[in-house]
Amino acid sequence: MDSQKASASVTTLPMCKWLSTERAEDHLIAWSEDREWRQHEFRRDVLSLIASLSATSHSRWALCLEDNYSFAVALLAVIYSGKMPVLPGHFRPAVLSEQRNEFDALITDLPLSPDCPVLRFPFARQAMQTVLPQWPQDASVVLFTSGSTGKPQKIVKPVSCLERESQWLSALRGAEFTDARFVATVAPHHMYGLSFAFILPLSLGLPFANTCVKYHEQLQSLAAAHSLVFISSPAFLERLDPALNMKKLRHVFSAGGPLKNAAARLVERTCGDLPTEIYGTTETGIIAFRRQHQPDEVWTLFGDITFSPRPDGNTSLVSPLISPSGSFTLSDDIRMFPSDPRHFELLGRKDRxxxxxxxxxxxxxxxxxxxxxxxxxxxxxxxxxxxxxxxxxxxxxxxxxxxxxxxxxxxxxxxxxxxxxxxxxxxxxxxxxxxxxxxxxxxxxxxxxxxxxxxxxxx
CATH class of the missing domain: 3.30.300.30 (ANL, C-terminal domain)
Structure with a gap:
């Protein structure tokens, strides 16, 4: 079983310091096949968007952006402006229409025409101040559950919870990621992508890819050029072409459901290392992790998380990543070990x-x-x-x-x-x-x- 070990050599920066002078002007933030974005551009673009946002009275801004760098700029600018970023989860018009009462205006790089004011990327740069506004201490982000068992539910996630989650992940594997770049099949407008493909690399000061990986050959091309941390899901990993060779992948994370052991071994053969599987939800953030050294490997709770059985047969967890109550009742069947409360078996979802x-x-x-x-x-x-x-x-x-x-x-x-x-x-x-x-x-x-x-x- 893996254990969670703190790494004194890994430091993370809170979101309020991502644009600070603690990072050099030429520090690499993001990249694509044909260009790179540096710290000085990142800061300039955020300040410019703050100027545009400050000229409006809208307080809740939906972010519908396929470009990951633009998403980073928009998220920081909205928070620095004292406004609320809303991540709808899906960009289809029907979904946006259903969630229309959750936002006042929209920032997008897509041809969307919702019934609200729209600010489009790329945006015209505004005359701007050179000093960032004060970071709001109660900064939060609105997300929505995936809706896999019904209508997506709104979740207000404090930035402080997202930052603590990033610290836990850095303690778990961060020491292995020096000089690596992050790529993902998942987008940052869902909880998993937001935490792993966006907040984690920016907290560690590591660059992220500007676009999501969609094809195995695309991943192989990127891995030939860079040492990568790959953020993905069982749907992608279980279909890896075993003929591909991506030994430059520094590590692979998987979430969204347990990997079959055969798929975990396929990732190991193809990418050079067993993936770290993550168990969590939008409501709770990360809960546990495992690496399948053997079939049906048990899960290990992250630090400061505890499970307790309920009289109705469900399982409650207590976690500092859950706001405001700190507790949540899981919808999965959990088998706990009374003699070993840090480990458990995940048996599957309870009946809907x-x-x-x-x-x-x-x-x-x-x-x-x-x-x-x-x-x-x-x-x-x-x-x-x-x-x-x-x-x-x-x-x-x-x-x-x-x-x-x-x-x-x-x-x-x-x-x-x-x-x-x-x-x-x-x-x-x-x-x-x-x-x-x-x-x-x-x-x-x-x-x-x-x-x-x-x-x-x-x-």
């Missing part, structure tokens, strides 16, 4: 229970029953509301035999076959009323199922 026609319905059970059928390789089950009533809906990925049945018998016969089979296990009210057949279940940049895209299939 919903009420339909006054009956308790387990969406997890319906998914599991569907995935056991020969005609299907994957399924996602959710609820949709139509004309004031709630129904079960299912998104299906067919197996080879399912595709053959569809081609020969048609969709109506296929769905009737599925309904008849499900009736052996579940009540009539739990049978999916609406169905969609897709090539793949859509995933977000965190490698989790994109609840928003799945929900949009039934609008």
């Amino acid at each position: 229970i919903v009420k339909i026609a006054e009956q308790r319905v387990s969406l997890t059970e319906i998914e599991q029953r569907l995935c056991q059928l020969d005609f299907l390789s994957e399924a996602s089950v959710l609820t949709v509301e139509k004309r004031g009533r709630v129904y079960v809906a299912a998104v299906l990925v067919l197996s080879r035999s399912g595709e053959q049945f569809l081609d020969s018998q048609g969709q109506a016969a296929l769905l009737e076959n599925l309904r008849q089979t499900l009736r052996s296990w579940i009540s009539p009210v739990a049978l999916p009323r609406y169905w969609r057949i897709v090539p793949v279940i859509p995933l977000n940049q965190q490698g989790k199922r994109s609840a928003a895209e799945i929900q949009e299939m039934f609008l």
